[in-house]
Amino acid sequence: MGWCSNHLEWCSNRPGMVMQQPSGAVHQLPGMMHQPYGMMQQQPDMMQQPSGMVQQLPGTMQPPPEVLDKLDVGEPWATGLFDCFQNPTNAIITAYLPCVTFGQIAEVLDEGEMNCALGSYIYLVLMPALCSHWLMGSKYRAKLRRKYNLVEAPFPDMVSHMFCPCCALAQEFRELKTRGLDPSLGWKQIHKQQMENPPPSQSMTR
Numbered sequence: 001m002g003w004c005s006n007h008l009e010w011c012s013n014r015p016g017m018v019m020q021q022p023s024g025a026v027h028q029l030p031g032m033m034h035q036p037y038g039m040m041q042q043q044p045d046m047m048q049q050p051s052g053m054v055q056q057l058p059g060t061m062q063p064p065p066e067v068l069d070k071l072d073v074g075e076p077w078a079t080g081l082f083d084c085f086q087n088p089t090n091a092i093i094t095a096y097l098p099c100v101t102f103g104q105i106a107e108v109l110d111e112g113e114m115n116c117a118l119g120s121y122i123y124l125v126l127m128p129a130l131c132s133h134w135l136m137g138s139k140y141r142a143k144l145r146r147k148y149n150l151v152e153a154p155f156p157d158m159v160s161h162m163f164c165p166c167c168a169l170a171q172e173f174r175e176l177k178t179r180g181l182d183p184s185l186g187w188k189q190i191h192k193q194q195m196e197n198p199p200p201s202q203s204m205t206r
Contacts, residue, residue, distance in 0.1 A: 118130035
């Protein structure tokens with residue numbers, strides 16, 4: 001060990017002789033030491049990526065405005081499409097004579113402009129004509145929904161009257177009756193009752 005130390009000291013003291021050190025390893029040590037530090041500095045950026053993705057999720061999942069306008073919104077129906085048992089009398093009449101129920105509904109929604117007889121005749125004529133009665137049925141179903149801001153559910157109006165016409169008519173009949181407009185009374189009788197017993201809001205304004 002003494003000879004090695006003396007030899008190194010002798011080499012370093014001789015002029016013109018430079019001791020070659022493993023400069024590559026020495027110079028690489030700082031780089032190697034900085035490399036983990038650089039990786040640690042990049043970790044916040046990598047950690048921010050999921051947060052950016054989370055912030056974009058609501059924007060990507062939200063449908064465009066034109067799709068939102070087409071979504072079915074409105075108040076729920078008083079009864080379901082297949083709740084015919086809640087009014088058995090009307091369910092039986094609608095099953096055998098759907099034209100009568102349609103005429104009653106049309107007279108109330110048109111406020112007497114179309115009477116029950118005319119509405120029933122139109123519906124009866126359209127039934128054998130390529131089964132196009134669903135055209136009139138869906139038209140007045142949409143009119144009823146607009147009147148009370150009802151949701152178009154569980155099926156579109158045309159689909160309901162195309163595949164379940166009796167159930168759709170019975171549901172519309174029950175909806176009007178629940179709201180105080182019994183189609184079986186006719187529009188004249190309903191209007192007479194409204195004149196004799198006006199709603200509280202109307203009586204207060206007078």
